[in-house]
Amino acid sequence: MRIAAATVSLHQLPMVLPLVEKPAGDGLRVICEIETTDGHRGFGMTGRWLGHGVAAAIEHDLIPVIRTMDIRDIEAIHQRLWPEITPRGIRSGAGMAALSCIDMAIWDAVGRSTGRSVAxxxxxxxxxxxxxxxxxxxxxxxxxxxxxxxxxxxxxxxxxxxxxxxxxxxxxxxxxxxxxxxxxxxxxxxxxxxxxxxxxxxxxxxxxxxxxxxxxxxxxxxxxxxxxxxxxxxxxxxxxxxxxxxxxxxxxxxxxxxxxxxxxxxxxxxxxxxxxxxxxxxxxxxxxxxxxxxxxxxxxxxxxxxxxxxxxxxxxxxxxxxxxxxxxxxxxxxxxxxxxxxVPDAPGIGLELNRDLLRDSLVK
Structure with missing residues (x-):
């Protein structure tokens, strides 16, 4: 169950308040999807700030150093990722958002492979x-x-x-x-x-x-x-x-x-x-x-x-x-x-992405 591939995308999603139909903050979101060698997939999401930078960090800096690792070895994966995010343990900014996105995708994939929800x-x-x-x-x-x-x-x-x-x-x-x-x-x-x-x-x-x-x-x-x-x-x-x-x-x-x-x-x-x-x-x-x-x-x-x-x-x-x-x-x-x-009656995060919305909301 090793990491075989990953994709990352940036989306401007609808974030509107009922009654007044006015924006309720920034709907910018980063989505990372991970696929394992045996076909299990999982996704994670982060966003709102420095979306372009977060997406780039995931794609170019973080995924390459964990590709081929066993997705179940979560502590080993974090041990590999942390030196890429910060050399001295400071936890903030785009690096933490990027780590969040990848980590959630990993838990989602592990859950789907075992038939158990994250909860x-x-x-x-x-x-x-x-x-x-x-x-x-x-x-x-x-x-x-x-x-x-x-x-x-x-x-x-x-x-x-x-x-x-x-x-x-x-x-x-x-x-x-x-x-x-x-x-x-x-x-x-x-x-x-x-x-x-x-x-x-x-x-x-x-x-x-x-x-x-x-x-x-x-x-x-x-x-x-x-x-x-x-x-x-x-x-x-x-x-x-x-x-x-x-x-x-x-x-x-x-x-x-x-x-x-x-x-x-x-x-x-x-x-x-x-x-x-x-x-x-x-x-x-x-x-x-x-x-x-x-x-x-x-x-x-x-x-x-x-x-x-x-x-x-x-x-x-x-x-x-x-x-x-x-x-x-x-x-x-x-x-x-x-x-x-x-809690959704499905493994992992238990949610399925609306592929049509992802296509239409993609930030070029």
């Missing part, structure tokens, strides 16, 4: 998971936020995430938007916050105090750079659970946050942190320190596997824009029912 290879703790919905984008008016919140609550979702740091009127307007949603559906759902690392420490702390008395499930990526010392202070002074890790959530970074007492919820995203292999390390760390394991950052149906696979998995994110992208990209994307989503 089962992680441990198979459950076959479906609850979903929290990222819906509170700045492009929505307050009336549209309320409309969507009611709609999502009616569909059975129990946790909705509102973006903050997006309002033109600053954190006071952010707080008002959160309170309006809470007043509309607060008895039916729990709200969460996400600042996407857009606030200063002072802004984040003031926002926490403005929302005192509202049951907030977690505050994700609250401050710029997610400095461990500032996060620890915010966690203590703001009295909201802190969740982090969507784009730089590799194991040593989580260790830093945990040792600083700066984190409540571990959010891993295999599309950016080094792949399923690194997420397995993160999951082990989260279990050692009794931290719940979730996901964020548009990991979507890929992250479903670690949330379902590990026993401390909690909720999977459904980002409205990314969910729409996944419905177009995968011909068999599972749909949530009553606020939960099932």
């Amino acid at each position: 089962q290879m992680f441990g198979g703790a459950r076959t479906d998971v609850p979903v929290y919905v990222t819906f509170g984008f700045g492009v929505y008016s307050e009336d549209q936020l309320v409309q969507l919140a009611h709609q999502l609550a009616d569909e059975g979702f129990k946790c909705l995430k509102v973006l903050v740091g997006v309002a033109k009127g600053g954190i006071a307007e952010d707080a008002r938007r959160v309170k309006i949603v809470h007043d509309a559906v607060g008895d039916r759902v729990t709200l969460a916050l996400d600042a996407n690392e857009s606030l200063s420490f002072d802004q984040a702390l003031r926002l926490c105090r403005m929302l005192d008395g509202i049951d907030i499930a977690f505050f994700e990526d609250p401050i710029r750079g997610n400095d461990a010392r500032e996060l620890a202070d915010l966690r203590r002074m703001g009295r909201l659970p802190i969740a982090i890790g969507q784009f730089d959530g590799y194991a040593s970074r989580f260790r830093e946050w945990i040792e600083a007492d700066a984190i409540d919820i571990v959010m891993a995203n295999s599309m950016y942190n080094g792949g399923f292999t690194e997420t397995r390390r993160v999951a082990a760390l989260s279990q050692i320190y009794n931290k719940p394991l979730s996901d964020a950052g548009g990991g979507g149906l890929f992250s479903l596997h670690h949330v379902a696979g590990f026993r401390n998995g909690t909720m999977m994110e459904m980002h409205l824009g990314n969910a729409r992208l996944e419905r177009a990209l995968f011909v068999n994307a599972p749909e949530p029912k009553n606020g939960r989503i099932a």
Whole structure:
């Protein structure tokens, strides 16, 4: 079961928000497909930043050094790849995205060869998971936020995430938007916050105090750079659970946050942190320190596997824009029912690519 061939392609995929039909971030994605000597295939995906560079690194720098290796020897493959990505262990940028893409393709191929899903290879703790919905984008008016919140609550979702740091009127307007949603559906759902690392420490702390008395499930990526010392202070002074890790959530970074007492919820995203292999390390760390394991950052149906696979998995994110992208990209994307989503009943990642969309979305 050795690596025989690999292809990499760059795509501009539809990333549009419902209700307003406006873009919800960059739909640029890199897809790597790997084929083994005995005919098994697997794919991985990453994207959003430096897509051309990531695709080039996969094709010209990384695949050549692991071609002919046994695809089941994942640690050996990582040992071979790491010197190509960074000579001194710094984990960031295009190299990590490229590694993530390749690693996910490897796990997908191994799963397909054994007839087991990635979630089962992680441990198979459950076959479906609850979903929290990222819906509170700045492009929505307050009336549209309320409309969507009611709609999502009616569909059975129990946790909705509102973006903050997006309002033109600053954190006071952010707080008002959160309170309006809470007043509309607060008895039916729990709200969460996400600042996407857009606030200063002072802004984040003031926002926490403005929302005192509202049951907030977690505050994700609250401050710029997610400095461990500032996060620890915010966690203590703001009295909201802190969740982090969507784009730089590799194991040593989580260790830093945990040792600083700066984190409540571990959010891993295999599309950016080094792949399923690194997420397995993160999951082990989260279990050692009794931290719940979730996901964020548009990991979507890929992250479903670690949330379902590990026993401390909690909720999977459904980002409205990314969910729409996944419905177009995968011909068999599972749909949530009553606020939960099932692991696909197929091996590996369990998803099949829409070849027509890949052809039409290819970036030349």
